[in-house]
Amino acid sequence: EEVGAAEAGARTLVGCGRTLAEQRLAIVDPETLERRAPGQVGEIWVSGPSVAQGYWGREDVTRETFQARIAHEDSGPYLRTGDLGFLRPDGELYVTGRRKDLLILRGRNHYPQDLEATVEAAHPALRPGGGAVFSVEVAGEERVVVVQEVDVRRLGDLRQKLEVANAAVGAIRQRLAESHEVQAHAVVLIEPGSLPKTSSGKVQRHACRAAFLNGTLQEVMAWR
Numbered sequence: 001e002e003v004g005a006a007e008a009g010a011r012t013l014v015g016c017g018r019t020l021a022e023q024r025l026a027i028v029d030p031e032t033l034e035r036r037a038p039g040q041v042g043e044i045w046v047s048g049p050s051v052a053q054g055y056w057g058r059e060d061v062t063r064e065t066f067q068a069r070i071a072h073e074d075s076g077p078y079l080r081t082g083d084l085g086f087l088r089p090d091g092e093l094y095v096t097g098r099r100k101d102l103l104i105l106r107g108r109n110h111y112p113q114d115l116e117a118t119v120e121a122a123h124p125a126l127r128p129g130g131g132a133v134f135s136v137e138v139a140g141e142e143r144v145v146v147v148q149e150v151d152v153r154r155l156g157d158l159r160q161k162l163e164v165a166n167a168a169v170g171a172i173r174q175r176l177a178e179s180h181e182v183q184a185h186a187v188v189l190i191e192p193g194s195l196p197k198t199s200s201g202k203v204q205r206h207a208c209r210a211a212f213l214n215g216t217l218q219e220v221m222a223w224r
Helices: 059-066 112-120 158-180 205-214
Strands: 024-028 042-047 079-087 093-098 103-105 108-110 126-138 141-150 184-190 219-223
Touching (some): 059 079, 103 126, 108 112, 112 126, 112 158, 126 184, 126 205, 141 158, 141 205, 158 184, 158 219
Antiparallel strands (some): 024 042, 042 079, 079 093, 126 141
16 A cells, blocks of 8 residues: 655655554654654554563663653553654554654755665666765754765776766755755765675665764765
8 A cells, every 4th residue: 555645745655554453553752752643753663462572681771662651641561663654544554764864954854765766866877776875963963975886887997987976976966956955965976885784785874874984985986
């Protein structure tokens, strides 16, 4: 089941189904810990027999993550999944992203996977699934950094490679501004296959951010 994107800038989301009878699912404001109404995005909390009891030997983290309580309600405990999503009135769950990856730029929420999809489609030399978008703090403000794999190995001389890389950086900046009203603080093009990923191929945005800050990315070109 899909929620259609009827308005400009809207997203199409695929439903994940409904919870089982012996499980409880709640959408909760991660800051106030109050239950969110149907259709409102919040953190997904789960309670039921399939939920683990906690982390071995880590009581503080277990209490925070596995023993959460909804404000003003006598229910729980719940597992805080760290995922963001919403419930429709019929109980269908939609997942929108990870809380820790959410970008808040000038009061607007942006999901990195949306920006990454725009980036990789900006130029044919950019590799699909080879990008990460995250934020860094600059002068007290969150700013966007793009790290994206680029394949210029099959081009000719250095001049041609630089021309393609410059064109790709310009296309990325333009597409982000046009599609999301996002200004890039930095765009780093890196060697193919060098983006930090898990063994299952999932992008490790926090590891990529750390590599950017440490200057350990395998850079082809960097614009700041």
